[in-house]
Amino acid sequence: MSQIETFYDVMRRQGITRRSFMKYCSLTAAALGLGPAFVPKIAHAMETKPRTPVIWVHGLECTCCSESFIRSAHPLAKDVVLSMISLDYDDTLMAAAGHAAEAAFKDTIQKYKGQYILAVEGNPPLNEDGMYCITGGKPFVEKLRHAARDAKAIISWGACASYGCVQAAAPNPTRATPVHKVILDKPIIKVPGCPPIAEVMTGVITYMLTFDRMPELDRQGRPKMFYSQRIHDKCYRRPHFDAGQFVEHWDDENAKKGYCLYKMGCKGPTTYNACSTVRWNEGVSFPIQSGHGCIGCSEDGFWDQGSFYDRLTNIKAFGVEANADKLGGIAAGAVGGAVAVHAAISALKRAQKKTQDKVEA
Amino acid sequence: MSDIHPGDDHIFEGRPLGAPHQVTRQTSVYVYEAPVRIWHWINAACIMVLCVTGWLIGSPPPSMQIAEAYDQFVFGYIRFAHFAAAMILTVGFFGRIYWALIGNHHAKQLFYVPIFSRRFWGELLFELRWYFFLEKEPKKYVGHNPLAQLAMFLFMTVGLTFMIVTGFALYAEGAGKDSMFYAVFGWVQDLVQNTQRLHTLHHIGMWWIVIFMIIHIYVAIREDIMSRQSMVSTMISGHRTFKDDRPD
Numbered sequence: 037m038s039q040i041e042t043f044y045d046v047m048r049r050q051g052i053t054r055r056s057f058m059k060y061c062s063l064t065a066a067a068l069g070l071g072p073a074f075v076p077k078i079a080h081a082m083e084t085k086p087r088t089p090v091i092w093v094h095g096l097e098c099t100c101c102s103e104s105f106i107r108s109a110h111p112l113a114k115d116v117v118l119s120m121i122s123l124d125y126d127d128t129l130m131a132a133a134g135h136a137a138e139a140a141f142k143d144t145i146q147k148y149k150g151q152y153i154l155a156v157e158g159n160p161p162l163n164e165d166g167m168y169c170i171t172g173g174k175p176f177v178e179k180l181r182h183a184a185r186d187a188k189a190i191i192s193w194g195a196c197a198s199y200g201c202v203q204a205a206a207p208n209p210t211r212a213t214p215v216h217k218v219i220l221d222k223p224i225i226k227v228p229g230c231p232p233i234a235e236v237m238t239g240v241i242t243y244m245l246t247f248d249r250m251p252e253l254d255r256q257g258r259p260k261m262f263y264s265q266r267i268h269d270k271c272y273r274r275p276h277f278d279a280g281q282f283v284e285h286w287d288d289e290n291a292k293k294g295y296c297l298y299k300m301g302c303k304g305p306t307t308y309n310a311c312s313t314v315r316w317n318e319g320v321s322f323p324i325q326s327g328h329g330c331i332g333c334s335e336d337g338f339w340d341q342g343s344f345y346d347r348l349t350n351i352k353a354f355g356v357e358a359n360a361d362k363l364g365g366i367a368a369g370a371v372g373g374a375v376a377v378h379a380a381i382s383a384l385k386r387a388q389k390k391t392q393d394k395v396e397a
Numbered sequence: 398m399s400d401i402h403p404g405d406d407h408i409f410e411g412r413p414l415g416a417p418h419q420v421t422r423q424t425s426v427y428v429y430e431a432p433v434r435i436w437h438w439i440n441a442a443c444i445m446v447l448c449v450t451g452w453l454i455g456s457p458p459p460s461m462q463i464a465e466a467y468d469q470f471v472f473g474y475i476r477f478a479h480f481a482a483a484m485i486l487t488v489g490f491f492g493r494i495y496w497a498l499i500g501n502h503h504a505k506q507l508f509y510v511p512i513f514s515r516r517f518w519g520e521l522l523f524e525l526r527w528y529f530f531l532e533k534e535p536k537k538y539v540g541h542n543p544l545a546q547l548a549m550f551l552f553m554t555v556g557l558t559f560m561i562v563t564g565f566a567l568y569a570e571g572a573g574k575d576s577m578f579y580a581v582f583g584w585v586q587d588l589v590q591n592t593q594r595l596h597t598l599h600h601i602g603m604w605w606i607v608i609f610m611i612i613h614i615y616v617a618i619r620e621d622i623m624s625r626q627s628m629v630s631t632m633i634s635g636h637r638t639f640k641d642d643r644p645d
Contacts (some may be wrong), residue, residue, distance in 0.1 A: 178470025280471030
């Protein structure tokens with residue numbers, strides 16, 4: 037592995053000053069929620085450790101994860117990020133194509149058996165023996181299994197790899213299946229989102245390189261440092277939520293004032309992600325700040341939770357769509373009606389019995 | 398099964414044989430002990446608060462501009478009332494379970510259905526026939542009749558357990574992943590994966606309880622009038638009185 041440069045070497049070669057490098061280390065430590073004592077640790081790891089080889093494969097996806105990844109601001113943009121890891125195979129970003137690319141794929145697996153990290157963007161469709169996604173002339177699921185066999189760990193990038201995303205939305209015609217349901221014998225980190233936040237993606241990788249282990253994961257397998265709180269918990273519009281001040285229509289005064297988007301179907305209260313803290317595009321904004329509710333893109337099955345603009349999810353039953361209130365209201369109304377009719381009959385019966393009793397007496 | 402049959406309950410024992418001209422004699426049995434009655438009314442109050450505030454949490458009231466957001470806590474108070482009532486209901490439910498263990502045998506009826514008893518199903522059918530106006534007269538019961546017992550079990554024991562479990566799983570979201578609530582109820586979040594589903598399920602659960610309320614109040618009043626025993630006053634005084642002396 038000595039033939040691989042360290043991160044620091046690569047960064048210096050690319051013209052990054054030591055000062056910038058140290059800045060990067062402290063920013064990364066902050067992003068990971070680590071104390072200042074960890075800054076030299078990160079710097080040391082970057083200076084001495086050989087870069088970890090990464091194989092990045094693409095299944096059914098839209099490449100928004102890659103698009104997000106190359107826009108990471110802290111750790112510093114693309115040149116550093118792409119130098120941190122030794123990205124030996126990525127069919128979207130690599131210069132090689134065709135047979136040359138496939139050769140690089142095979143080489144990397146052979147050369148770094150059990151050493152490399154497999155980053156998966158997208159997921160394999162399992163219907164028709166995986167024929168709905170062919171890469172390099174083979175079903176993607178075969179490529180995934182092949183690459184996973186000798187991987188040290190797997191990163192599931194984005195909602196596709198983590199949960200299935202839009203291609204797995206009901207009725208899921210191609211049987212698009214998230215990675216953890218196909219690869220059962222490897223440690224898998226889910227980094228969900230559509231796409232995940234760039235800094236979250238690079239943060240996860242940096243953590244793994246620095247400490248040579250997986251970050252602490254929650255029950256669903258997501259890194260706790262980025263996914264342990266809801267958007268809602270750190271939302272800057274939260275005071276309006278607690279006050280009961282909501283946007284009622286997209287074009288009303290409340291929308292202009294930046295009130296809470298809860299009534300407009302914001303999924304912030306059920307979405308675990310770091311958008312309201314890390315934000316997007318170098319911390320410029322995030323959906324709620326831009327005036328649109330969270331659509332819950334980093335949650336499992338977010339396409340199947342009804343409209344993005346409804347607070348109460350529509351339940352599809354008996355061919356009609358209704359939310360819990362409509363459904364429950366109809367049921368309660370029916371029961372109430374039945375009770376009224378029953379009461380009427382009861383009264384009649386009782387009156388009838390009384391007359392009978394009188395006649396008998 | 399003796400608990401649901403007055404004939405076995407020795408309530409007609411000691412009837413004076415030679416008293417033919419006696420006016421209707423009200424025999425009464427102490428059925429619901431104080432803790433059961435107190436629980437019933439606290440539970441009822443909690444459910445009322447939970448339904449109203451829960452509905453408002455799903456469909457918030459129109460925006461109010463009383464003060465600046467930092468000085469106004471309308472939705473916060475609605476949610477507080479919901480959580481406070483839920484905590485009281487939960488403690489009450491555990492207290493009720495405790496009382497089922499140490500109270501009289503009527504206190505246990507809420508928590509089981511004697512599915513292996515032939516007589517239970519037979520009398521359940523009879524009770525259904527009574528509600529479909531196919532029987533002229535209902536049977537007498539000291540505790541719950543079989544239909545009531547089944548309904549209580551499905552709506553209260555199962556229903557409240559479902560609401561408590563899903564409710565605390567939702568509460569765990571706000572309490573955070575290092576909270577006791579998440580440690581105890583986090584598994585529910587795993588089960589549904591996307592907690593938006595949990596909101597929907599919890600919401601449907603509310604309607605399940607509302608349907609129970611409608612039936613429960615109607616039936617209690619109807620039986621109070623039409624059956625051969627007291628209903629509404631029993632849950633206040635604890636005593637069941639009977640309108641006639643005929644057995645069964």
